[in-house]
Amino acid sequence: MNNGDLQRLHDSQMREFELARRNFDGLRQVVYRDIDFGAFSVRVQYNPARMLSTNAKVDRQTLQSRPCFLCGEHLPEGQRGIAYDGGYHIFVNPYPIFPRHFTVPADAHIPQRIDAHIGTLLRLASDFTDYVVFYNGPECGASAPDHFHFQMVPRQSMPLEQDIRREELRRTVVRKEGCSVSVLENYLREVVVLRVSRWQDLSEWFVQVRDGVGRLVSFQEEPMMNVLAWFEDGWWTLCVFPRKLRRPRQFFAEGEEKILFSPGCVDMAGVIVAPRKEDFDRYSVSLLTDLFGQVSATPDVRDALVQELEKISL
Numbered sequence: 001m002n003n004g005d006l007q008r009l010h011d012s013q014m015r016e017f018e019l020a021r022r023n024f025d026g027l028r029q030v031v032y033r034d035i036d037f038g039a040f041s042v043r044v045q046y047n048p049a050r051m052l053s054t055n056a057k058v059d060r061q062t063l064q065s066r067p068c069f070l071c072g073e074h075l076p077e078g079q080r081g082i083a084y085d086g087g088y089h090i091f092v093n094p095y096p097i098f099p100r101h102f103t104v105p106a107d108a109h110i111p112q113r114i115d116a117h118i119g120t121l122l123r124l125a126s127d128f129t130d131y132v133v134f135y136n137g138p139e140c141g142a143s144a145p146d147h148f149h150f151q152m153v154p155r156q157s158m159p160l161e162q163d164i165r166r167e168e169l170r171r172t173v174v175r176k177e178g179c180s181v182s183v184l185e186n187y188l189r190e191v192v193v194l195r196v197s198r199w200q201d202l203s204e205w206f207v208q209v210r211d212g213v214g215r216l217v218s219f220q221e222e223p224m225m226n227v228l229a230w231f232e233d234g235w236w237t238l239c240v241f242p243r244k245l246r247r248p249r250q251f252f253a254e255g256e257e258k259i260l261f262s263p264g265c266v267d268m269a270g271v272i273v274a275p276r277k278e279d280f281d282r283y284s285v286s287l288l289t290d291l292f293g294q295v296s297a298t299p300d301v302r303d304a305l306v307q308e309l310e311k312i313s314l
């Protein structure tokens with residue numbers, strides 16, 4: 001499988017899948033605004049069609065009483081996918097953030113837990129090199145935490161890819177033959193960047209990071225993380241954002257203070273999706289500093305993770 005298979009799926013779905021065609025057409029209307037933080041910037045996207053996902057109810061009762069939209073028997077009319085890796089399907093996401101946007105659910109209705117799927121994440125990245133593959137933890141932005149899924153969006157859609165190359169932000173903490181670990185400093189949110197050329201190493205490192213996050217921050221379903229991966233010139237890059245909260249207090253506020261900020265990978269990677277105009281207009285350096293400060297793990301968690309990674313010999 002390769003990039004061309006995704007392009008063909010996208011093209012045929014634009015002919016056959018009315019809901020998706022309407023929402024991809026609607027993407028032409030989205031408006032962007034850049035917010036400058038000096039060493040990097042964050043983009044805010046005004047996208048009213050994302051209201052459903054941002055505001056998704058994810059409590060147990062709601063999940064149990066709704067038909068699961070990622071299960072094969074409840075697909076919307078016109079939606080078709082392609083089988084992948086003997087247990088997944090790739091679908092066009094009918095509520096896109098970018099001009100190409102795919103969802104990759106497991107065929108089985110199994111919960112959002114990355115453990116058994118990390119190999120598939122890396123395979124998706126190396127099969128579809130034009131795309132960033134990402135995973136939102138069940139308490140970190142997944143709007144279907146009861147049904148396992150990845151997502152894919154085009155490379156270079158999010159500032160993160162450029163930001164990890166910036167010398168003034170990046171501190172490399174481990175450098176070995178065929179692998180490195182870096183962190184970004186003074187970046188609003190904490191992120192650990194793993195780069196490897198042998199994917200076996202990455203799975204081992206990833207397990208250490210996940211377990212480290214689990215030890216350092218309390219959680220209910222799974223150590224709280226957003227994970228993004230891509231593949232280029234024989235190297236996988238895996239970015240892990242350790243989290244401590246699903247949504248900031250303003251999400252639950254009433255009236256003026258309310259803001260629909262329910263961040264997943266795309267937001268952590270520097271594109272804030274605002275389904276309401278009033279939120280889009282309000283985002284600022286100080287507000288984003290406050291919001292990310294509430295949902296991201298703290299720098300001391302990041303440093304503890306790094307210390308553990310330094311001990312591992314591959």
Ligand SMILES: [Zn+2]
Pocket residue numbers: 068069070071108109110146147
């Ligand atoms: Zn399901």
